[in-house]
Amino acid sequence: MNAFERYLPQIIKSLKATYGTDFFNSLTLQLNQVIGADYTFIAKLDAKRNTSRTISLVAKGEVLDNFEYSLHNTPCADVSGDAVCIHPQNISLLYPDDLLLVEMGIEGYIGTPLQDSEGCVTGIVVALYKNKIEDADFIASLFELFSGRISAEIEREEKQQQLTKLNATLEEKVQHRTAELSDSIENLLFTQDQLIEQEKMASLGGLVAGVAHEINTPLGVAVLSSSIIKETLFKLSAQLNKNTLSKSELENGLHKIKEIERSMSQNLSKAATLVRSFKQVAVDSNNDDLATLDLTLWLSGLVASLKPTLSNQNITIATKLPNKKLRFITYPAHLSQVITNIVSNCAMHAFDQCQASHIHQIQITLKTQKSGVLLSIGDNGMGITEDIKRHMFEPFYTTKRGKGGTGLGLSIVNNIVKSALNGELIVHSSAAQGTTFELYLPSRV
Ligand SMILES: Nc1ncnc2c1ncn2[C@@H]1O[C@H](COP(=O)(O)OP(=O)(O)OP(=O)(O)O)[C@@H](O)[C@H]1O
Ligand SMILES: [Mg+2]
The missing domain is CATH 1.20.58 (Methane Monooxygenase Hydroxylase; Chain G, domain 1)
Structure with missing residues (x-):
C-alpha cells in the first residue's frame, strides 16, 4: 500500500461535512501529520498589498494563531506566480532576505498555488521543514490533490461572506425605505388632514358669508x-x-x-x-326623538297635509305605497322636513318654464329594501341642468335669489339624510322627464 492509499481515505473522511475554518484547520492538521512538516499552512493572497495571510496554521500537531506577512523576497511570492515551488533544502540560502524563514531555521519548502474557478491564484498551501525534505514529490502531489477542494472552500466562504454582507445592506436598505415610506405616509395623512381642515374652513367661510348676506x-x-x-x-x-x-x-x-x-x-x-x-x-338629532312608525300610514298623512297647498298651485301629488304596514324606526320630524323641502322645491322650481297645458305632477314612491326603504320623490318638470346639479347642495345656492329662495333647502336635506337619518341621497334629472330625488333610508335599529 503506497502513502496515498494509506492516508487518503482517512483525510477525506475527516473532512466530510466540515466547512470554513473547521475545514481548513482539520485539513491542515491532517496534512501536517501525514507529511511530517514542521509548519503547514494555508494562506490567502492579497495581490494589491503583496501580502499573504494564513487562514490555518499548524505546527507540531497544533493550530496556531493566524498571521500576515509580506510576500516580498519570499518563496511564497514565486508560488503565487502560479507555479508549484519545491525546495527540499537550502531554502534560507536561496531566499536570504526572507528573514522569517532564516530566523525559524527553515531548510525545506514546498508551496502549491490555489486557483479560484476563474483560474486566478488566490492562495497557497505551504509546508516548511527544518530538515531536508525526503519525499517532496509525494507532498507536492498531496497538496495538488487537495488544492481544488481548498480553493473551492475559500471561494464558497468568500461568497457566503459577500451574501451575508449583501443581506445586511439589503435589510438596512429595506429598513431605510420602510422608514422613508412611513414618513411619506405620515406626511400624506398630515397633508390630507390639512386639506380637509382647509376645505372645512372654506365651506364655513362660505356659510358665514351666506348667513351674513x-x-x-x-x-x-x-x-x-x-x-x-x-x-x-x-x-x-x-x-x-x-x-x-x-x-x-x-x-x-x-x-x-x-x-x-x-x-x-x-x-x-x-x-x-x-x-x-x-x-x-347643522342637524341636531337631539331636537327630534326616534320613533317607530308605520311608514305607509305616516307618509299618507304627510302627503295629505301637503295636498291643499300644492293644489292651489295646480300641482297634483300621487303616491305609490306598499299595501301593508311598514314598521320603520326613524326621526319623524327630520324625515318630514326632508320630504317637505323636496316637494316644495318641485313646486317652486320644477314647473317654472312649463307650458300652460302641462299637467304638473309630483309622485312619491316607497319600496322596501334590505334593512331599509327606498323613497323616491319625483316631478315631471323641466329638470335640473348639470351646472345647477353641481352646486344645488351648497348652502345659499339658489336660482331664485330675491324671489323667495335662500338656497338652504337642499343643503338642510342633504345634512339630515346623511347625518341624522344615516341614509343616501341620489338625484336623477333630465329635461324630458323631470327630477327625481331617491332617498335610501335604513331603519335606525
Ligand atoms: N325639483 C326641482 N326642479 C328644478 N330645480 C330644482 C329642483 N329642486 C331644486 N332645484 C334647484 O336647486 C336649487 C337649490 O335648491 P334649494 O332648495 O337648496 O334652494 P331654494 O329652493 O332655491 O331656496 P330655499 O329652499 O332656501 O327656499 C334651486 O334654487 C333650484 O334651482
Ligand atoms: Mg328649496
Whole structure:
C-alpha cells in the first residue's frame, strides 16, 4: 500500500461535512501529520498589498494563531506566480532576505498555488521543514490533490461572506425605505388632514358669508327704520317742547312711526326666521326623538297635509305605497322636513318654464329594501341642468335669489339624510322627464 492509499481515505473522511475554518484547520492538521512538516499552512493572497495571510496554521500537531506577512523576497511570492515551488533544502540560502524563514531555521519548502474557478491564484498551501525534505514529490502531489477542494472552500466562504454582507445592506436598505415610506405616509395623512381642515374652513367661510348676506338685508332695513323712528320722535318731542306741535303734525308723525315700525318688525321676524333655518343646517338629532312608525300610514298623512297647498298651485301629488304596514324606526320630524323641502322645491322650481297645458305632477314612491326603504320623490318638470346639479347642495345656492329662495333647502336635506337619518341621497334629472330625488333610508335599529 503506497502513502496515498494509506492516508487518503482517512483525510477525506475527516473532512466530510466540515466547512470554513473547521475545514481548513482539520485539513491542515491532517496534512501536517501525514507529511511530517514542521509548519503547514494555508494562506490567502492579497495581490494589491503583496501580502499573504494564513487562514490555518499548524505546527507540531497544533493550530496556531493566524498571521500576515509580506510576500516580498519570499518563496511564497514565486508560488503565487502560479507555479508549484519545491525546495527540499537550502531554502534560507536561496531566499536570504526572507528573514522569517532564516530566523525559524527553515531548510525545506514546498508551496502549491490555489486557483479560484476563474483560474486566478488566490492562495497557497505551504509546508516548511527544518530538515531536508525526503519525499517532496509525494507532498507536492498531496497538496495538488487537495488544492481544488481548498480553493473551492475559500471561494464558497468568500461568497457566503459577500451574501451575508449583501443581506445586511439589503435589510438596512429595506429598513431605510420602510422608514422613508412611513414618513411619506405620515406626511400624506398630515397633508390630507390639512386639506380637509382647509376645505372645512372654506365651506364655513362660505356659510358665514351666506348667513351674513342673507341677514344683512332685513337687519339693514330694521336699522334704517329704527333711525327714522328715532328722528321722527326727536322732531315731535322738540316741537312739543317748543309748544309748536299741531294735531295734524302729531297724527302724521305717529302714522309714519306706525308704518315704519311695521316694516321693521316684518324684517326682524324675517331675520329671526332665517336664523332658525340656519340652525337647521347643522342637524341636531337631539331636537327630534326616534320613533317607530308605520311608514305607509305616516307618509299618507304627510302627503295629505301637503295636498291643499300644492293644489292651489295646480300641482297634483300621487303616491305609490306598499299595501301593508311598514314598521320603520326613524326621526319623524327630520324625515318630514326632508320630504317637505323636496316637494316644495318641485313646486317652486320644477314647473317654472312649463307650458300652460302641462299637467304638473309630483309622485312619491316607497319600496322596501334590505334593512331599509327606498323613497323616491319625483316631478315631471323641466329638470335640473348639470351646472345647477353641481352646486344645488351648497348652502345659499339658489336660482331664485330675491324671489323667495335662500338656497338652504337642499343643503338642510342633504345634512339630515346623511347625518341624522344615516341614509343616501341620489338625484336623477333630465329635461324630458323631470327630477327625481331617491332617498335610501335604513331603519335606525
Ligand atoms: N325639483 C326641482 N326642479 C328644478 N330645480 C330644482 C329642483 N329642486 C331644486 N332645484 C334647484 O336647486 C336649487 C337649490 O335648491 P334649494 O332648495 O337648496 O334652494 P331654494 O329652493 O332655491 O331656496 P330655499 O329652499 O332656501 O327656499 C334651486 O334654487 C333650484 O334651482
Ligand atoms: Mg328649496
